[in-house]
Amino acid sequence: MSDIVYVKGPGDADISSVAYDSRMVSEGCLFVAIKGFNVDGHDFVPQAISRGAAAIIGEQDLDLPGIIYIRVRNSRKALAEASAWFYGYPSRKLGIIGVTGTNGKTTTTYLVKAMLDRAGYKTGVIGTIGNLIGDKILHAERTTPESLELNRLFLNMVQQGVNYVAMEVSSHSLKLHRVDGIDFQVGIFTNLTQDHLDFHKTFEDYYESKKKLFDLSRKAVVNVDDESGRKILQSIDIPAISYGIDTDADLRARNVNISLEGVFYDIEVKGEKFSISYHVPGRFSVYNSLAALGAGLALGIPMDTLIDALGKVRGVPGRFEPVIVGQDFAVIVDYAHTPDGLENVLKTIKSFARGRIITVFGCGGDRDRKKRPIMGSIASRLSDYCIITSDNPRSEEPEAIIDEIEKGVVSSNYEKIADRREAIAKAIEMAKKDDVILIAGKGHEDYQILKDRTIHFDDREVAAELLVKKGKLR
Incomplete structure (x- = not known):
């Protein structure tokens, strides 16, 4: 585990579970004390021990006789690492596509899912509307789950034969280390406009949080019509596919026609011209579909499969x-x-x-x-x-x-x-x-x-x- 300050107590313990809520602690649990926005998990260490915790991770200097105590610099990072370890690093057994940005995340994940389904893969979705395993809907508490729940969900997906997961990656999850340790096959950036400044305080912090996705990604798909997208593209050192309407890009929509029936445009890929149709109206639909096409190409899916899948999508719940x-x-x-x-x-x-x-x-x-x-x-x-x-x-x-x-x-x-x-x-x-x-x-x-x-x-x-x-x- 990274950022360990010291370890005190007995050398070994059989860990039966991991928890960051003391009410969820049972015999043999590893309890991670996190200082939250409203309560401090360190205050609940005695409760966790009384419920049978075998080891504690925290940021404070604590003396816990008879209990393994691991002091770390950042408990949230430690929770992500401990969760991945406990569940057997399930994200490494999945192809994960992460989508970040202010708008368009949900729709883009559903479009990516449709393309992967059409290519013959079993897919999962993690995001605002809910979490999907195939067509089975699971309730979602937040856009990107806490790292413990996220790794548990990944394991569930692995056990059910999922190949790829398209997931929304919120700025909160990036700043709060919920997705630390995940190896994203593709990271997608949609756009950045004002939101969540109650949490981030400044637009620069909001941008820096979003940018972290690309430190965790093997490939990038980036909207270069967006100023923040252009900054990201200049700052990353991984293979990238750019997309846009007004700016020269690897995937540039031309001859755009937007009507009540949807959006229709042309793109050129490796010297070959393709006509695209997506039956949800709006300029934002052009961007969402370009992002999904970019992800599909980054994953090596044939263009005709991507176009066919996109043409069959009739929208996403609650989006237009x-x-x-x-x-x-x-x-x-x-x-x-x-x-x-x-x-x-x-x-x-x-x-x-x-x-x-x-x-x-x-x-x-x-x-x-x-x-x-x-x-x-x-x-x-x-x-x-x-x-x-x-x-x-x-x-x-x-x-x-x-x-x-x-x-x-x-x-x-x-x-x-x-x-x-x-x-x-x-x-x-x-x-x-x-x-x-x-x-x-x-x-x-x-x-x-x-x-x-x-x-x-x-x-x-x-x-x-x-x-x-x-x-x-x-």
Whole structure:
């Protein structure tokens, strides 16, 4: 184990499990004490010992008679190493494709999965919507699991015959060492725009965290239309495939045609020209599909297989997902929860909307507050009407979040309705033929996190139910 300061206590112990939560400790456990943001695991070392821990890892100077104590410089790094060791280094038995960036991670992983499936491999996905083993869905607590759960999941995938895993790699997971020790076959960079500054504090720290993926990757696929992508490409020393629309790149989309039916463009690979179709509209769909094509080429999958797989994909849950129950206007649910994401979706809708654009959106509580007025400005500029509502307020008051969003609004084309269901109902009530309602921020989520509880709430279900209830059908 790296960064060991010293080891005290008996020389050997039979380790039966690994835990970083003292409540999960059982006889023979290796307990890793981590100083968290709210609690310090070192305070729970006595509890871990009373429950039968055989060894302790921590960062503090502790005297634990009769117990093996390993003092390290960084407990989170030690947890990643101990987890990989305990589960037999399962990531080494998988081909892992990591996707990092502010937007597009989820969609890109699903496109990579579709291509690998088409090539005949058994695949897994780890990310925001959930974890997949083949077509079996497992619940996900966070975008990238803690290193202990991640290695346990990798072992499960190995045991079930998975060949490749496409996983979202969040900036949190990179900064907090959750993915340390993983050998990524391919690392993909999508883009970098404002988000998570509540955690990172500065954009530079956000960028540096994302860049760490490429220290762990054998090959890179990088969006060079993005300024941070160009910086990454200049700083890495591994084989790389660049992609873009506006910048010269290894995979450059040309003759781009974006319509309500999807995106269509040409690319050139090794002197041969190919026509690409992906049936999800939007400029962001061009980028997502280019990223996935780059990963497929980096893995050596034939181009015709990649194109065939891409042409059969009909979207990802909660990403530009239409709600259709027979109404004469469009309702689209999208996960857009960053300024860039919201702007991209609204510009896509603007390119085909024949009627008004009505946007329902909010911002999450206990998250980056700086983006709230920016999103208010974007929504009010690119929509004909906005309804500012609650997202996942968490410990904050919904009305206070809404007031911060309102500070960025640049016109009078909006109203505030804190209750999200009522906000969606108002949008549906005012919609006319050919209008487009965008319900943004929560996408695939089927819950809403309030101050004192979490309730079931799915934008897609609520919209469909209200459309039928209000008789908004042809």
